[in-house]
Every structure is written in C-alpha cells, then in structure tokens.
Amino acid sequence: MRRVLIVGGGTGGTMLANSLGRGFEVTVIADSLAHMFAPALLYVAFRNAQPTIVRNERRLLASHVRLIDRRATAIDLHARIVTTDDGERYAYDNLVVATGIGTDPAQIPGLGAVNREFGDYHSTIAQAQRVWRHLDGFTGGTIALGQSSPICKCPPSPIEGVLLAEELVRARGYRAATRIVFFTPFPRAYPAEAIDAVVAPILHARGIELMTFFDVAEIDSEKRVIRSIEGDDISYDLPIVIPPFVGASIAYEPAGVVDASRFVKCDKATLTIEGFEDAFAIGDATNVPTAKSGVTAHLQSKVVAARLRGRDVRFDGRTNCPMDLAGGRALFVVGSYAAPVVHQNPSRIKAFMKMSMAKIYWLSLRTLLDPFFDLYFRLTRPAPPGVQPGP
Numbered sequence: 001m002r003r004v005l006i007v008g009g010g011t012g013g014t015m016l017a018n019s020l021g022r023g024f025e026v027t028v029i030a031d032s033l034a035h036m037f038a039p040a041l042l043y044v045a046f047r048n049a050q051p052t053i054v055r056n057e058r059r060l061l062a063s064h065v066r067l068i069d070r071r072a073t074a075i076d077l078h079a080r081i082v083t084t085d086d087g088e089r090y091a092y093d094n095l096v097v098a099t100g101i102g103t104d105p106a107q108i109p110g111l112g113a114v115n116r117e118f119g120d121y122h123s124t125i126a127q128a129q130r131v132w133r134h135l136d137g138f139t140g141g142t143i144a145l146g147q148s149s150p151i152c153k154c155p156p157s158p159i160e161g162v163l164l165a166e167e168l169v170r171a172r173g174y175r176a177a178t179r180i181v182f183f184t185p186f187p188r189a190y191p192a193e194a195i196d197a198v199v200a201p202i203l204h205a206r207g208i209e210l211m212t213f214f215d216v217a218e219i220d221s222e223k224r225v226i227r228s229i230e231g232d233d234i235s236y237d238l239p240i241v242i243p244p245f246v247g248a249s250i251a252y253e254p255a256g257v258v259d260a261s262r263f264v265k266c267d268k269a270t271l272t273i274e275g276f277e278d279a280f281a282i283g284d285a286t287n288v289p290t291a292k293s294g295v296t297a298h299l300q301s302k303v304v305a306a307r308l309r310g311r312d313v314r315f316d317g318r319t320n321c322p323m324d325l326a327g328g329r330a331l332f333v334v335g336s337y338a339a340p341v342v343h344q345n346p347s348r349i350k351a352f353m354k355m356s357m358a359k360i361y362w363l364s365l366r367t368l369l370d371p372f373f374d375l376y377f378r379l380t381r382p383a384p385p386g387v388q389p390g391p
C-alpha cells in the first residue's frame, strides 16, 4: 500500500487524511491534538463568544488514519524521511505538508510587547480573550487596528475586526468618545478593488479613519505610537495589531524549498513541492498566490487526494472568503487565478452562512458534506472576464 504521510493535523491535513480511503496507508503527524476552529477567534475577541472551538484531533480522523502526536522537525525530500522531535524517522511514498502558518510578532520592534499586553485574534484563544478584556474595559480613546504586513491569515479578517470593534463601542455608548483608525499596507481598505468598493463606504459611514500604505515599522509602547515604514504615525490607546505570519520551523532538505517567510514553494496548480513530484503542500503553508483560508485548504486537499489517485486535477486558485460586515450582514470574496474578484452585495443570508460554518466545520472535516460543498463550489464558480459562469 502506498504510504502517504501528512504533516499537520489542521483543516487541510485532516480533510485530506479523511478523503484518502482504500489503497493508501495514511499517517498524520500533528504537533497538537487540540484542533481549533480558528475563524471563531474573531468572535472570542470581539463578541466574547465562549471558546468551545477545540476538538480532539484523534476523534476527527477516520479510523484508518494513523496519528503520530509529535512535532515534525526535519523533512528530507531526497531521502523521503520525516523526523519528529523525539528523533523517530518516518518513511513515505508521498508527502503532504499541511503545517499552516503562525504569527511572528518578533519581526517588528515593539510588536511582541503590544501583542502580549493587548492580545491578537490570529493565534490562540488566550490571546483572543485578551483582546476582548481590553475592549470590554474600553470607555473611549483611540482604537488602532490593522495588519502589520501584507500576508494575512484570512484576508477579510482585518476589516471584520475593525467593523466588529466599531459595532461594540457604538452598542456600549462610547462611540462619540472613540476614534477608530484602520491601517493597512495596501493602497485601499481591501486589496481587491471590487470588494473595496463595498467596504470603503461602510468604513466611511461608520466614521472609521483609513490609513493606507501603512507598513508597520515599529511600535513605541511608551509613547503609544505605531510608526510606519512610510513615515506615518498613529497614536493609540488600544492597539489591535495583526502580526506578520511565518511557516512552520522545519529543517528541509533541500533548504531552498521554503522562501524567506518559510512558505513552501510549490506549483500553484498541481501543488507539488518545487522539484519533487512525490511531495505536495496545501493550505496556509504554501506560497501559492491565493487567499490563506480554510476554504483554500479544503479545495487543495481535494486536488491532492485526486492527484494521489492518479487523476490530473489542478487547483484553480479558487477563493471563497466570507467577510462579516457587522450589523448582521456579510459578503463572500470569490475569485480564482483566471477570474478576478467581483462585486458582491452584503446580505443576511451570507452572514447566516458564515455563522453556520462554526457548526458544520466538524462534519466537513469528516468529508460528510462533500456532495453539498461540491455543488456549492460548482454553482458559485467565478467566471473569467467575458465568460458566463456555469456548473
């Protein structure tokens, strides 16, 4: 039987393991048994949602999947060996790297201290709860919220955060005493112009100030100022700063298969790791030029499952990121390599769909909802310019 070794037991790794049935000997190496539904961190941070968002990875994997509860420390792509932190070595016929990304505040002077004090909503439940505690105690002043570098896990999440923060402060009666500044390294509020055309007027209507071309250079906690590389300053009382992201700390052989941010270099269509036809990378861990989102990890897991079965299926760059605009409305950022992101009207049904994901996520990991998702992705497939969408 072909030995498929999956490193990382998050969204992509778990879905792929469960998608591979007969004909494969599937092993998942996972550095934690605590599988978290990360999108819910938004609601822990901004709505004090109860953090019942973790399940045991062992219970999420199908019975045919072997689980190794260790951290992978080295991957030798020539020798086809993965080494774990206890020194064990695992041989494979096919490898799939699904190790996601983590936050790295140390890249920006002063950010580590700010994240430790005020929290963040892209790493742990404890950090998201820290954001909530500061928002909960906030009675006025300046909230500065934004992403510190261009790549962000879930690209809509910075906009979602600032709109939910504004909604909270308004509901609490402190809006008149509060200045809210949204900063972004991009030239507009949202990088895709069609979505920016929807989002920028909403920020304006809610009195949120927009600072574009703002790449965070350093944070001076004593003076309470965020400085940008471009030379702008934002004074803050409550900073909610999304840190830069990096790939997993794994020693690869050859070392050149990861870039400076430790994202795994792979073919954007076949998802094979550069120079290795027997090894793949999926999800946030890759350098593929598409949104780092659970939907991407899901779709890529299906591509790799098909390729492992010998079918020439290719990833088309499909994104489908929900964006909560507060006030009970949401939209989806939908695009692909060939089809630019197009305009979408916010609606209550899209907000309902986003909130439903928290419940159906666990079933989707078990691939039980595959027929439903296949249909959804077919019906909502974005069309290249000049081409009518169709199933």
Ligand SMILES: Cc1cc2nc3c(=O)[nH]c(=O)nc-3n(C[C@H](O)[C@H](O)[C@H](O)COP(=O)(O)OP(=O)(O)OC[C@H]3O[C@@H](n4cnc5c(N)ncnc54)[C@H](O)[C@@H]3O)c2cc1C
Pocket: 007, 008, 009, 010, 011, 012, 013, 029, 030, 031, 032, 037, 038, 039, 040, 041, 042, 070, 071, 072, 073, 098, 099, 100, 101, 121, 122, 123, 153, 154, 157, 248, 249, 250, 282, 283, 284, 285, 292, 293, 294, 295, 296, 297, 321, 322
């Ligand atoms: C606030 C927020 C909101 C979001 N909203 C959405 C949304 O609405 N829709 C959406 O689709 N996505 C959303 N996302 C993004 C989504 O959660 C991620 O993109 C998705 O989880 C990526 O899946 P993955 O499998 O690539 O990585 P992960 O799910 O992060 O899994 C990676 C796994 O690998 C493990 N690992 C890492 N290194 C090693 C190692 N050396 N050895 C063994 N195991 C290792 C990690 O512990 C982890 O379990 C959101 C994220 C955040 C933070």
